[in-house]
Amino acid sequence: MSGFQGADTTEGGIGFTTLGISNVGSDLTNLLLCEQIVPGTPPSYQVCKSIFTAHPLGGKMAETPVNMAQSQNRELTVPGCPESALLPAFECEWKSLGKIGAEQIIKQVTVLARVYGIASVGVGDRNRKPGEPLNLEKIADADLYFNVFDPLNTAGSLVLNQDPNSSDFMKPRQVSVAGVPWHPSRLCVMMNEQPIYIEWSSSAFGFVGRSVYQRALFPLKSFVQSMVTDQYVTIKCGLLIAKMKAPGNFVNNRIAQMFGFKRQTLQAGVTGNVLSVGENESIESLNFQNLEGAARFARENILKNIATAAGMPAKMLDQETLVSGFGEGAEDAKQIARYVDRMRIEMNPIYAFFDDIVMRRAWSPAFYEGLKQEFQEFKKIPYVTAFQQFKDSFNAIWPNLLVEPDSEKAKAADVQFKSAIATVEVLAPLLGPKNKANLARWVKSQIAERTELFSAELELDDEELDNPPPPEMMPGGAVENEREEPSSPPPFSARA
Numbered sequence: 001m002s003g004f005q006g007a008d009t010t011e012g013g014i015g016f017t018t019l020g021i022s023n024v025g026s027d028l029t030n031l032l033l034c035e036q037i038v039p040g041t042p043p044s045y046q047v048c049k050s051i052f053t054a055h056p057l058g059g060k061m062a063e064t065p066v067n068m069a070q071s072q073n074r075e076l077t078v079p080g081c082p083e084s085a086l087l088p089a090f091e092c093e094w095k096s097l098g099k100i101g102a103e104q105i106i107k108q109v110t111v112l113a114r115v116y117g118i119a120s121v122g123v124g125d126r127n128r129k130p131g132e133p134l135n136l137e138k139i140a141d142a143d144l145y146f147n148v149f150d151p152l153n154t155a156g157s158l159v160l161n162q163d164p165n166s167s168d169f170m171k172p173r174q175v176s177v178a179g180v181p182w183h184p185s186r187l188c189v190m191m192n193e194q195p196i197y198i199e200w201s202s203s204a205f206g207f208v209g210r211s212v213y214q215r216a217l218f219p220l221k222s223f224v225q226s227m228v229t230d231q232y233v234t235i236k237c238g239l240l241i242a243k244m245k246a247p248g249n250f251v252n253n254r255i256a257q258m259f260g261f262k263r264q265t266l267q268a269g270v271t272g273n274v275l276s277v278g279e280n281e282s283i284e285s286l287n288f289q290n291l292e293g294a295a296r297f298a299r300e301n302i303l304k305n306i307a308t309a310a311g312m313p314a315k316m317l318d319q320e321t322l323v324s325g326f327g328e329g330a331e332d333a334k335q336i337a338r339y340v341d342r343m344r345i346e347m348n349p350i351y352a353f354f355d356d357i358v359m360r361r362a363w364s365p366a367f368y369e370g371l372k373q374e375f376q377e378f379k380k381i382p383y384v385t386a387f388q389q390f391k392d393s394f395n396a397i398w399p400n401l402l403v404e405p406d407s408e409k410a411k412a413a414d415v416q417f418k419s420a421i422a423t424v425e426v427l428a429p430l431l432g433p434k435n436k437a438n439l440a441r442w443v444k445s446q447i448a449e450r451t452e453l454f455s456a457e458l459e460l461d462d463e464e465l466d467n468p469p470p471p472e473m474m475p476g477g478a479v480e481n482e483r484e485e486p487s488s489p490p491p492f493s494a495r496a
Contacts, residue, residue: 028054032221039218045116045152048203048211052115055220056227057306057317061212062114064316066107068336069343074351074396081393082375086363093362094354098146102354108148110347113190114212117204118158120149120175121350123186123357130177134185139357140364151204153177159206160195170195170207188353216309222302229295236286243282313339337401344398355396363390413450420446437465 027050031037043051051058078086095101105121112119123134126143135142151158157176161168172189175182191209195201203211213220242263265275277283300318307314313335365383372378378386424443431439440460447458 026054028224032224037217037221041217042202043211043213043217044202045205047217048115048213051213051220055224057220057223058213060317061216061306061310061312062111063107065312065340065343066110066114066347068316068340068401069347070103070107072399072401074398077395077397078390078393079395081390082371085371085374086390089362089367090358093358097354097358097361098144102358105146105148106347106350106354109188109190109350112148112150113192113209115203116151117193117201117209117211117214118151118154118189118191118206120154120158120172120187120189122147122149122175122177122182130180130182130186133183136356136360139360140366144357147177149175149177151206151208155205157181158189158204158208160208162198162207164197170197172208188350190350212310216306219302219305219309223299223306226295226299226302233288233291233295237288239286241284241286242277243284333402340401341398351396355394356391359387359391359394363387413453417446417450417453433468434466437468440465 027046031047031050032055052062053059076087076090077083094103098105109119109121122130124130124145124147125132125134126145128142154175154177157174158172160170160172163169172191173184175184175187175189192212193209195208197207199207201208201210201214203214262277275283303317304314307317313332315332315336316339368378368383368386420443424439427439428436441462444458444460447454
């Protein structure tokens, strides 16, 4: 709580003296405004938690890259397999896994790893102990649950071995949660950045990765100070300065009340009122002309420092819009797209961990029995063989974050179709009837793919393509390959 303090703060007093601020504050204020935080100070577990939950940029630094990476669904394919049955089953199980969906679980683990430097997800079975191996062959009927652990839950077990001759050197192996060991097959550990040899991470309680706030702690503190400045400016913007003629050396109660009455009248005045002042008196507001440029310059530099320290594009932290959208391919958009692509690469291991679980549950033996009724070619193939074929053929690709606008897609399609026409013009005279039929089918497929240029599909009779009519039955009755031989030019001596 703040207020003016001095010898005379009552209405009608001569003036105000000092500004006082009480020592009541939040954990974030006490942590980030303390003098002990200097450049290079490592954040502790509690500091990271306070920044993530209370700092205006804490959630954005940890969550925004993950949200952008997951803003598009992966493009799933199972080539050579019945995709019409496999993909819907996979997507249904993916969205319902753990009752919140695999996407949300992955987000929780990734965000906590960015906040503290390391995080883990455990696959539990209500009918099995955490120390038992995860039986993938029976996982389809298991009663699973998924727990996300932060470094405090796994403290003491994810310190990582520092012996360079050990097989598990700087690798997470055995994980215990509150003293209970979990089997490695049930866990997926994710770190933010790679661990450094004998480099202790206070936020993660081990020689592991680092928090995204590790290098940005000091500029994050400066950002809080800029918020305090904004508050003071907001409070002072409405302050009016009344320049009144001094009453002289002797001030009695009557003169003090008169000056107090003038200030009350000024305070109560609104639009439409008329206020009279003395000839040598004036009323002004505080002049912030020289403050605006410095405050904006400092705020922008703080944001850039935070983004640089976290390895993020600055546009992801400030609220300014991109010069052009993602579809226009602007430099800012390209920089963000490259950063998100790198984020997706780092998230691929945990996606692969959940892909295996979802495939086992979605393409279960019971599902395969129904699949054999619809697709007869699988009736004689055992489930184990078919599942391995489905798993080996499964492919998930992240789409490009830079999506071209429809106008650019139409231009690219036009160039590609003109190339197809040129190919036909060159090859058609050299091919026989069968190859011409194949060439016509190829042109048909090219037209079907150019939805930006053609609104309807080209329909051709395959039987007529395979059995073309004889040349004399073609329109015009002329032989198809017959060409009128051009007359040879007259000799040079006979030319006029």
